[in-house]
Amino acid sequence: xxxxxxxxxxxxxxxxxxxxxxxxxxxxxxxxxxxxxxxxxxxxxxxxxxxxxxxxxxxxxxxxxxxxxxxxxxxxxxxxxxxxxxxxxxxxxxxxxxxxxxxxxxxxxxxxxxxxxxxxxxxxxxxxxxxxxxxxxxxxxxxxxxxxxxxxxxxxxxxxxxxxxxxxxxxxxxxxxxxxxxxxxxxxxxxxxxxxxxxxxxxxxxxxxxxxxxxxxxxxxxxxxxxxxxxxxxxxxxxxxxxxxxxxxxxxxxxxxxxxxxxxxxxxxxxxxxxxxxxxxxxxxxxxxxxx
Ligand code: AMP
Numbered sequence: 001x002x003x004x005x006x007x008x009x010x011x012x013x014x015x016x017x018x019x020x021x022x023x024x025x026x027x028x029x030x031x032x033x034x035x036x037x038x039x040x041x042x043x044x045x046x047x048x049x050x051x052x053x054x055x056x057x058x059x060x061x062x063x064x065x066x067x068x069x070x071x072x073x074x075x076x077x078x079x080x081x082x083x084x085x086x087x088x089x090x091x092x093x094x095x096x097x098x099x100x101x102x103x104x105x106x107x108x109x110x111x112x113x114x115x116x117x118x119x120x121x122x123x124x125x126x127x128x129x130x131x132x133x134x135x136x137x138x139x140x141x142x143x144x145x146x147x148x149x150x151x152x153x154x155x156x157x158x159x160x161x162x163x164x165x166x167x168x169x170x171x172x173x174x175x176x177x178x179x180x181x182x183x184x185x186x187x188x189x190x191x192x193x194x195x196x197x198x199x200x201x202x203x204x205x206x207x208x209x210x211x212x213x214x215x216x217x218x219x220x221x222x223x224x225x226x227x228x229x230x231x232x233x234x235x236x237x238x239x240x241x242x243x244x245x246x247x248x249x250x251x252x253x254x255x256x257x258x259x260x261x262x263x264x265x266x267x268x269x270x271x272x273x274x275x276x277x278x279x280x281x282x283x284x285x286x287x288x289x290x291x292x
Contacts, residue, residue, distance in 0.1 A: 001026055001080040001196055002105060004087070004170075006161060007113035008154040009147060010120040010127075011176045012183060016113065017084040019184045026080035029071055031064050031088075036139075054140045056149030058088060058157060065095045072103055089157045093164050108196040110165040111187055113176030117151060 001024050005013040017028045035053060038046030045067070049059045068086055071077070087093040100107055124147050131138050141150065165171040172194070174186050 001082075001191075002100075002107050003081070003196075004083045004107065004110040004165075005085075005113065006110055006158070006165070007176060008115060008117070008120060008158075009150045010123045011113040011115045012123075012180060013084050013113060015180055016111075016183060016187060017082050020082050020187070023188065024080065026082055027076055028082050028084055029068065029086065030084040031059075031067060031086040032084075034067055034071070035059060035064075054146075056141055056146040056153070058153055061089055061091050061095070064088075065092060065099075068096065069099050072099060072105065077105075087161060088154075090160050090164060093161055107170060109172050109191065109194060110161075110170045111190075112162055112165075112171060112173045113183065114173055115176040119177060120151065121147060 003020065003026075005017055007013050014030065017030065020026060021028050035046070035049045039050045039053065040046070045063055048063065052059050064086055068083070072081075083096075087096050099105075121144055124142055124144070128138050128142050140146075162171065162173075172187075172190050174183060174190070176183055178186065
């Protein structure tokens with residue numbers, strides 16, 4: 001499975017990325033972590049990035065693109081990955097598309113964690129307090145002032161990616177204001193609905209149980225939970241995304257659109273079962289809502 005996690009600083013991308021790593025056995029690629037390691041090791045990249053990061057700015061595109069390109073070439077990437085904190089600008093997203101195309105890697109989905117900005121400040125404050133209580137070193141850019149700058153750069157430079165990936169039918173938006181548990185469940189649910197991946201063997205049973213147990217939640221006001229499938233990207237990928245469905249939580253209505261199939265071709269049985277599963281899930285949700 002190949003995913004991107006999108007969301008402002010403090011939205012919980014790191015936490016959810018770790019959970020996805022656990023569940024699906026994929027690799028987390030956090031450009032923030034890689035850059036912090038480079039700063040600590042005082043590499044040439046680290047020396048360039050240090051002050052920019054401390055002030056809450058963005059490191060130049062070419063630096064992060066080069067880091068990601070190198071990392072994608074490594075053999076462990078075959079297990080799948082989750083990009084956390086990259087791309088952060090439209091040029092980075094375009095460069096990533098090019099890289100993936102060249103490397104014949106197919107992106108399954110982009111998960112956006114949508115959060116309320118005023119809550120972010122509180123989250124950062126409590127995270128800092130917890131880290132201090134544990135005697136851990138607090139990140140230099142985890143102060144309210146720097147957070148304000150990081151939020152501003154998110155709004156102007158990163159938020160356009162929501163439109164970018166939505167147009168490419170890759171975007172899944174999740175209400176990031178729910179509890180960590182609920183956000184995880186919602187992510188797992190929509191990934192299952194688009195047939196993007198199976199939990200790794202050890203976690204399979206609890207994963208299924210969770211999916212069954214979790215009701216579909218109406219997203220917080222002003223936010224929505226949608227899953228847009230990359231149905232038209234076509235071609236010769238692994239096919240997971242092409243199984244995808246569209247599940248929309250708009251105005252309390254959940255709709256499903258099955259995969260686009262070329263009429264002449266018999267659908268592979270995997271496609272049918274993924275679409276069938278998603279349809280069943282949506283029916284269930286619709287019934288529950290009608291009852292409610
Ligand atoms: P993060 O841990 O993702 O919040 O990133 C910490 C800092 O690293 C950011 O505030 C940026 O200065 C820098 N950074 C991380 N990822 C990127 C990226 N994709 N593009 C530019 N700068 C980045």
